[in-house]
Amino acid sequence: MNDARTPSTHVRPKLLLLMPMAQEHQAQLRQRFDVIDAPTAALRAQAVAEHGADIQVVLTIGAVGLRADEIAALPRLGFAAALGAGYENIDVAAARARGIALANGAGTNDACVADHAMALLLASVRALPQQEQALRAGVWRDALPLRPSVNGRRLGILGLGTIGMRIARRAAAFDMEVGYHNRRARPDADSYRYFDSVMALAHWADFLVVAAPGGPGTRHIVNADVLQALGPQGHLVNIARGSLVDTAALAQALAAGQLGGAALDVYESEPHPPQELLGFPNVILTPHIAGWSPESVQATVDLFLLNAQRWQDGQPLQTPL
Structure with missing residues (x-):
């Protein structure tokens, strides 16, 4: 049988x-x-x-x-x-x-996700969609604000798993200083700075990439306090799960000018786009394709x-x- x-x-x-x-x-x-x-x-x-x-x-x-x-x-x-x-x-x-x-x-798909994370980070910090839109409208660079570089900046990675490690290696190639938060420090990540809380990481970082697993334990781990700690020049990238970021808090931080920009591949509202974020010119959205090639x-x-x-x-x- x-x-x-x-x-x-x-x-x-x-x-x-x-x-x-x-x-x-x-x-x-x-x-x-x-x-x-x-x-x-x-x-x-x-x-x-x-x-x-x-x-x-x-x-x-x-x-x-x-x-x-x-x-x-x-x-x-x-x-x-x-x-x-x-x-x-x-x-x-x-x-x-x-x-x-x-x-x-x-x-x-770790490498593909890490590639997409860096693409989102560069697009957000350098305002690539806004720059192209301005150019198509006939606006030349002299009338546009200067955008910062990513080289030499501090990248915080929330979740230094296999994908997080690949993101860290890519960031190092951009001469970025890398810090991270996990439940515990990784013994094989001595070249990256460990932070024992998300808040400490956000205070330190210029940019924050979310790469931790989803689930009840990480729901809204990026909340209003974390976004405020990241600051008005900070940029948030999420290629993990939409549940990790409090969408309402993110919308409020953007509306108040408390965050420089956000680039998201995942949302709490999937497969529907996050309505609260659609009106912000400094938000980049992709349809959960970071791991798709x-x-x-x-x-x-x-x-x-x-x-x-x-x-x-x-x-x-x-x-x-």
Whole structure:
């Protein structure tokens, strides 16, 4: 008799896909799985109701997650994975209580996210969108305010994980001084200055990049006090999760001139744009694409397939949670 981990050679395991995915990557999944494509809430509920008894694998992302009630409705579920690094909305406790193997896409898009973070920082500090808009309107440089450089400035990184470390290395190439805040200092980051609180980091930094994980423990960790500490010449970049930044406080700080600018790839209102921020010319917004490139997306799919194969073979996962 077959269990969830060792399906018969004649029947491919059923995989519930909970987010949009390009057809070329779905085709890769369909070579190994019977894929149930459920990228919307309605299709998701329908899939669980109609196929829950047979689903053995779930592929999701951190923002979409996998709820405890859904896990309970999938009696044969043996493996669930987040395609990217984040997994904040997967009920890990419920999955572990059932003995379900869990993995994520750690490391697959770190370089791409770090590149995007630096692009946002440069665009915000140098006011690139505003400069282009002025030029298109016929305004030449003599009528525009001088914008500061990033070289020689202080960059604070909130969350010096694998992505944060890549951002730090890129910042060093711009001759920036790097400081960071984690729950504890990293022994392998002696060249960067450690701060034991977000407030201390914000007071020290000229610019602050948010690169910490999402979840209840970091919700609104960048609040009104942190933004005020960053100051009227400071710039905020968020490539982590929208929940880390208090959007209302950010809007108030910008309106009061307490912050120089913000460049965000993630928002509390996703997938809808943050309405409170749309009227500010010194805010740059991108649609949660920091980790998206042809190379990085393919790498996440490849890693998922590797983890799935290792699960089916009874081997340790490559990137377990």
